[in-house]
Amino acid sequence: MTEPDQSALLRPHAEQAFAEELSALDRTDDRPRPPSWRLSPWAVVTYLLGGTLNDGTVITPKYVGPRRLVEVAVATLATDRALLLLGVPGTAKTWVSEHLSAAISGSSTLLVQGTAGTAEESIRYGWNYARLLAEGPTAGALVPSPVLTAMETGTIARVEELTRIPADVQDALITILSEKTLPIPELATEVQAVKGFNVIATANDRDRGVNELSSALRRRFNTVVLPLPASEEEEVGIVTRRVEQLGHSLELPPVPAAAEEIRRVVRVFRELRSGATEDGRTKLKSPSGTLSTAEAISVITSGAALAAHFGDGTLRAADVAAGILGSVLKDPVADAVVWNEYLEAVVREREGWADFYRACREVSG
Ligand SMILES: Nc1ncnc2c1ncn2[C@@H]1O[C@H](COP(=O)(O)OP(=O)(O)OP(=O)(O)O)[C@@H](O)[C@H]1O
Numbered sequence: 444m445t446e447p448d449q450s451a452l453l454r455p456h457a458e459q460a461f462a463e464e465l466s467a468l469d470r471t472d473d474r475p476r477p478p479s480w481r482l483s484p485w486a487v488v489t490y491l492l493g494g495t496l497n498d499g500t501v502i503t504p505k506y507v508g509p510r511r512l513v514e515v516a517v518a519t520l521a522t523d524r525a526l527l528l529l530g531v532p533g534t535a536k537t538w539v540s541e542h543l544s545a546a547i548s549g550s551s552t553l554l555v556q557g558t559a560g561t562a563e564e565s566i567r568y569g570w571n572y573a574r575l576l577a578e579g580p581t582a583g584a585l586v587p588s589p590v591l592t593a594m595e596t597g598t599i600a601r602v603e604e605l606t607r608i609p610a611d612v613q614d615a616l617i618t619i620l621s622e623k624t625l626p627i628p629e630l631a632t633e634v635q636a637v638k639g640f641n642v643i644a645t646a647n648d649r650d651r652g653v654n655e656l657s658s659a660l661r662r663r664f665n666t667v668v669l670p671l672p673a674s675e676e677e678e679v680g681i682v683t684r685r686v687e688q689l690g691h692s693l694e695l696p697p698v699p700a701a702a703e704e705i706r707r708v709v710r711v712f713r714e715l716r717s718g719a720t721e722d723g724r725t726k727l728k729s730p731s732g733t734l735s736t737a738e739a740i741s742v743i744t745s746g747a748a749l750a751a752h753f754g755d756g757t758l759r760a761a762d763v764a765a766g767i768l769g770s771v772l773k774d775p776v777a778d779a780v781v782w783n784e785y786l787e788a789v790v791r792e793r794e795g796w797a798d799f800y801r802a803c804r805e806v807s808g
């Protein structure tokens with residue numbers, strides 16, 4: 444297959460999108476690197492949190508959050524324990540896991556997507572049946588899983604939504620993580636992991652109870668819990684940066700004056716999420732949905748597309764109102780009551796929010 448022109452890709456991998464930053468880090472990084480690591484742990488943390496290198500290269504922050512958490516995550520990956528990123532939806536678990544593997548292994552693509560239907564082959568290996576029938580079980584007929592490939596190459600494999608995977612399939616990981624070996628009885632052989640191999644798994648807090656991790660498996664992981672953004676300021680910063688990056692890669696026409704609407708969307712999400720107004724004076728009911736930072740990002744991005752293509756090119760309250768409603772009303776009946784109360788008790792009274800109130804009323808029917 445020929446490589447497509449990178450600028451034509453809808454969503455380049457982290458290692459493609461940030462190739463220049465990664466090579467600048469590689470050039471200037473003189474700290475010790477664990478076996479098979481492309482960068483030192485210090486440089487990996489700098490890649491995630493941003494900074495300025497000695498040669499003046501600016502590394503953009505990918506993750507905004509406590510430095511210590513990122514240090515613990517990176518240090519874990521240099522040990523024999525795997526890393527479990529846990530958190531409520533939209534706290535950047537997948538995002539952080541992609542960037543960690545890009546920085547450590549130079550590739551974020553050895554990925555197992557966990558679902559109720561994930562089979563053992565996606566964690567161990569499968570067979571190319573045509574070749575299996577023709578040749579019998581040979582090395583050439585074996586189809587390695589992303590985990591097996593990571594073992595052979597000393598790189599990071601990612602397992603998304605680990606708790607959605609059925610328990611017996613999860614168990615396949617236990618041997619791999621404790622023995623660092625995968626037996627292949629059909630070939631009377633085994634694959635021993637090369638130094639540098641490790642696993643980053645993500646799991647959603649809200650999925651707890653779907654398939655609880657067995658304690659045997661949990662013991663193989665260090666858990667790092669990714670928090671919601673600590674302050675409105677921080678969350679506005681995250682949304683602003685991501686909206687800008689997304690707008691750029693989707694080639695949306697630039698939409699000015701988004702700052703005001705971003706602040707409002709973030710304020711609304713934070714207030715409904717926490718069940719109280721920003722000043723702490725009014726208690727609120729929370730809707731059933733999660734109202735994550737990720738959803739705020741997509742409300743603003745859709746709003747920007749509306750403004751660019753159907754509006755006057757400036758992001759206005761009317762462009763985000765429908766998106767907010769869609770995020771809040773996950774349960775059409777109960778959430779509508781919560782939303783109407785919030786509109787009338789809080790939004791209506793807030794100074795400078797009259798246009799926003801009108802726009803929301805209009806779409807709320
Ligand atoms: N603290 C943060 N720093 C930087 N980006 C963030 C932060 N929190 C959320 N985001 C952004 O939110 C988006 C969604 O994140 P992601 O999909 O990784 O969430 P998740 O935790 O995997 O959610 P889910 O549980 O639904 O899978 C990403 O684009 C990411 O950039």
Ligand SMILES: [Mg+2]
Nearest residue numbers: 536537538645
């Ligand atoms: Mg995710």
